Amino acid sequence: MPAADDQRELELTIQTFDKYAQQYCDKFESYKPYIESYEKFAALFTPRHRQVLDAACGPGLFCRLLWQQIPRLDIKGIDLAPAMVNLARSNCPDAQFAVMDCRDLDQLDGRFDAIISAFCFPYLNQNEVTEFIRSAAEMLSVGGLLFISTMEGRYENSQFKRRSEDEGVLNYLYSESFISTTLIEQGFVVLDLFRQNYPLDNAEADTDLFVFARKTSGN
Numbered sequence: 001m002p003a004a005d006d007q008r009e010l011e012l013t014i015q016t017f018d019k020y021a022q023q024y025c026d027k028f029e030s031y032k033p034y035i036e037s038y039e040k041f042a043a044l045f046t047p048r049h050r051q052v053l054d055a056a057c058g059p060g061l062f063c064r065l066l067w068q069q070i071p072r073l074d075i076k077g078i079d080l081a082p083a084m085v086n087l088a089r090s091n092c093p094d095a096q097f098a099v100m101d102c103r104d105l106d107q108l109d110g111r112f113d114a115i116i117s118a119f120c121f122p123y124l125n126q127n128e129v130t131e132f133i134r135s136a137a138e139m140l141s142v143g144g145l146l147f148i149s150t151m152e153g154r155y156e157n158s159q160f161k162r163r164s165e166d167e168g169v170l171n172y173l174y175s176e177s178f179i180s181t182t183l184i185e186q187g188f189v190v191l192d193l194f195r196q197n198y199p200l201d202n203a204e205a206d207t208d209l210f211v212f213a214r215k216t217s218g219n
């Protein structure tokens with residue numbers, strides 16, 4: 001994908017998520033493999049983990065489960081699609097949500113004990129992912145947790161999946177080695193890593209990659 005097209009393609013991606021926010025929510029609120037990944041991550045929380053940021057929170061399904069399991073958490077979610085943020089507010093009324101670009105993470109005030117990036121990297125290029133992980137490292141307390149889920153594949157095979165003139169989604173693919181190496185360079189240790197097939201109607205299944213990390217060094 002030429003870099004010059006990125007901004008237009010991101011705009012179309014957000015427009016598409018905004019238009020289909022309710023369908024997205026209906027489809028994934030009962031999708032077991034993702035719910036299980038949230039539960040697995042929630043099991044890593046200890047009483048010291050209180051402040052949580054969900055970057056590209058979508059309809060707030062991860063926030064809702066976390067809050068149901070650990071109601072003492074202080075949860076903030078951001079997403080660029082207003083319809084997603086509205087759904088997140090109704091799905092998890094006890095959290096705070098804002099329409100915001102997760103590429104501007106460093107503009108958020110405060111410090112977090114856990115940061116979630118669930119299927120956000122498919123919409124960020126390699127430099128943006130590196131920058132996201134660097135900002136996450138800065139904003140997390142030592143011992144803080146990071147959740148990453150993304151679609152695994154060769155970066156060179158990334159493409160914009162156009163559906164029509166005004167609909168389509170970015171689809172950046174990342175290798176496990178790129179994610180793990182970047183995490184380690186930014187002071188994280190990988191706690192858990194697993195993959196799941198994501199079945200597609202008319203094509204070979206995608207591979208979803210899940211990485212849980214802990215910040216071990218820094219301020």
Ligand SMILES: C[S@@+](CC[C@H](N)C(=O)[O-])C[C@H]1O[C@@H](n2cnc3c(N)ncnc32)[C@H](O)[C@@H]1O
Nearest residue numbers: 017056057058079080081084101102118119123
């Ligand atoms: C596949 S959905 C994932 C939603 C949620 N994290 C989940 O796992 O259910 C991707 C979300 O990323 C949001 N998004 C994409 N690029 C973004 C960006 N640069 N900043 C904030 N949100 C973004 C979209 O609006 C969409 O809600």
